Amino acid sequence: MSEIEVIFYIEALGNDKKVLERALEETAKNLKDEKGVKIKYINVEDVLKNEDEDFLKYSGVIEAQFSGDLGNIVRLTLKYSPAVVEVLGPGKVEVESKTLMKILGEVSLFMGKLMQKFGGLAVYPKLDDLPEPRIDYSREEIEELIVEDRNILYRFVIEVFGESEEAIKTTMAKALTIEGCRINKLAVQGQEEDSQFKGLLAAELLSSFESLMQLTAKYAPVAISVLEPEIIDITANELQNVLTDLAGFVNELVTRPIKRQIMEKKNTEFKLSP
Incomplete structure (x- = not known):
């Protein structure tokens, strides 16, 4: 199977700048240690403060370029749920049906565990x-x-x-x-x-x-x-759309508790307003 070259843009939010910086560095280290992919570079950008936000007012981004087969690219997409995925090449990959079935099984298992915890x-x-x-x-x-x-x-x-x-x-x-x-x-x-x-x-x-x-x-x-x-051909654009969707689904689930806290906070402020 062809090696697929991608760039992940992983976004992180938090209330404490130092804690967020440590979390970004830890994530970058984990990415660097991943098996089955070839890392080209990992950049950790400076944590920025959003003065307009009271909740999750700090943000940071990791940009990582690496290559790997389809299974490992999908696995890391689910694990790190990047905000943006860019597929650099090749223009098309071919995957055997039995290989695709294995990847689908891993996606199903991963998402099933998340939905048991956070909902459908x-x-x-x-x-x-x-x-x-x-x-x-x-x-x-x-x-x-x-x-x-x-x-x-x-x-x-x-x-x-x-x-x-x-x-x-x-x-x-x-x-x-x-x-x-x-x-x-x-x-x-x-x-x-x-x-x-x-x-x-x-x-x-x-x-x-x-x-x-x-x-x-x-x-x-x-x-x-x-x-x-028996052989499925996938264009770079199709793969990019799929990886972005998968990351978005993971983000939607894992951020539900945080979104709930934000909504509760806003509702409380509204009720307390004169």
């Missing part, structure tokens, strides 16, 4: 008014979507709960369509528990590489398999 990611607008999407495609249509539109055919299984089996199936079909997927097969199995249906949803889907990675990060499937094609 999959949030949609009201779906009632959306038409029910098409399910089932012919072999000819599937081949055209794979060859002409560079779609990936894959299966994934997620845990679901809701009012009923049919309601879950209808809602998830619409949600998957919003995520940019075409649905070839969709099935739900489970049982009623405490007046609520709980079970598993299995889907066979066609989508772009970007949608596949986003879906994996948002739902943390318990099982996923890439069926076709």
Whole structure:
């Protein structure tokens, strides 16, 4: 697999300048010691103070350029959740389906642990008014979507709960369509528990590489398999979008407690205002 050259811009915020400086230096050291990648440079910028902020008033940035295979680049994106990821090259990489499945499994495991701690990611607008999407495609249509539109055919299984089996199936079909997927097969199995249906949803889907990675990060499937094609080509722009999305998802989850504190502080100030 090709070596991928990237630049991470890792942003950190804090209330104490000295503590933040130590945290940035520690992060830079950890990056330097990472296995499986070749570090070109790591720059730790000076910590700056934002006079307009009372909470998290100090900020700092680490800029790091390094190269590695797709698996290690994705791993470090999840671990360090950079604010910006820039893919310098190559213009396109090719990855075997079995390698991609391993990476998807690691993304699912990592995101699943975060969501157990901080809550879910999959949030949609009201779906009632959306038409029910098409399910089932012919072999000819599937081949055209794979060859002409560079779609990936894959299966994934997620845990679901809701009012009923049919309601879950209808809602998830619409949600998957919003995520940019075409649905070839969709099935739900489970049982009623405490007046609520709980079970598993299995889907066979066609989508772009970007949608596949986003879906994996948002739902943390318990099982996923890439069926076709055997070799997936990924452009630098697609990879950059995916890495930025993954980092954004991680940041959204891990910063929820801090955002909650900020909102509580603002609400308290509002209530105390004359």
